[in-house]
Amino acid sequence: MSIPVSTRSSTRSVVTKAGGIYIHVPFCRSRCIYCDFYSTTYGTEWKQSYVNALKHEMQLRRAEVDSSRVPSLYIGGGTPSQLPPTLLTEIFQSINDNFTLTKDAEVTIEANPDDVTPDWVDFLRQTPVNRISMGVQTFSDALLRFLNRRHTSRQAIEAVQYCQNAGYGNISLDLIYGLPGQSFKEWKHDVQQLLALGVPHLSAYALSYEEGTNLFKMLQEGHVAEVPDELSFRMYEHLMDEAAAAGMEHYEISNFAKPGMYARHNSSYWNNSPYLGLGPGAHSYDGGNIRRANNTSLKDYIQATDDVPHQIEVLTPEEKYDELVMTHLRTASGLPLGLLTPKQKCYCLQMAESHIHSGNLVQEGDVLRLSRKGIFISNSIISDLMY
Secondary structure (H helix, E strand, O other): OOOOOOOEEOOOOOOOOOOEEEEEEOEOOOOOOOOOOOOEOOOHHHHHHHHHHHHHHHHHHHHHOOOOOEEEEEEEEOOHHHOOHHHHHHHHHHHHHHOOEEEEEEEEEEEOHHHOOHHHHHHHOOOOOOEEEEEEEOOOHHHHHHOOOOOOHHHHHHHHHHHHHOOOOOEEEEEEEOOOOOOHHHHHHHHHHHHHOOOOEEEEEEOOOOOOOHHHHHHHOOOOOOOOHHHHHHHHHHHHHHHHHOOOEEEEOOEEEOOOOOOHHHHHHHOOOOEEEEOOOOEEEOOOOEEEEEOOOHHHHHHOOOOOOEEEEEOOHHHHHHHHHHHHOOEOOOEEHHHOOHHHHHHHHHHHHHHHHHOOEEEEOOEEEEOHHHHOOHHHHHHHHOO
């Protein structure tokens, strides 16, 4: 989740007193052409220093959460599976030294399919990890090469099977639709192949052209073209239909899951729960109006002797309202109007009136949510409701 505009430097800490923990591992072997998350291709010699700095930040900021009530841990990146088992073991030991996960805590690690081997999965079984998230993106080898992904479609399938054979049932796979040159037939195959693997959770994202990425540069130079909106909508609608037929619930715009298998950590981002972010580029939120973003510099992170360089933002009432609208309307549960002040509720319903009349928004009691057809123009609707 990105930090909105007006940030400023500060040493003020974000005290969450509850919520999950996110750890950002910034290492990648190579950069995908579409990715704008903070990462680096620095070599092995940087990884031990990163882990040392991460352990230092855990010790420094452990008081920012109620250490006995940590319901979720998410290790993302970057590519966490690029860390060797010895360093992952150090991270888990430091987590154990500084925090206490609840007995039923959801513990997720992101992995690249070509890093997932039987030996790696056997190691993972000795850790608290009980959920694995893999960025497959597509099962087309040609498109994978275009995206500069390291794995093949066969490796992705085998990676899932390795995890399943080792007893991991909670697996999430990512897909991207609307890739340059991607046909509807190729997308149908991607959805069919993913569902055939029997995983309980999938995330699917429309390709976005983020400034600063190689893909954005290719678009600007005319080497690629965006797919027509009509095709993108058709792909998304097909996904919704097929996921529903497979018994998956569409619980957030980009996320589908079997009953009881929602991503608990990610859900905290959409329901206003607090969370602690550790690592370069990681974000934290106190559940109220304070956000913190660690600076995106591995070198500065490693060299910090006290608190790591970061930015603090105190949300205004208007910014807080905008975030509530943006995050809650992404979910199937919708926006509980009781979260808003009377003035904000009046404004929200006034701006929502035309969308309710057109059937893009539905008001059920004190909850406002997107209709099925409203999902297709969600960005426009959410923007209309904001200050």
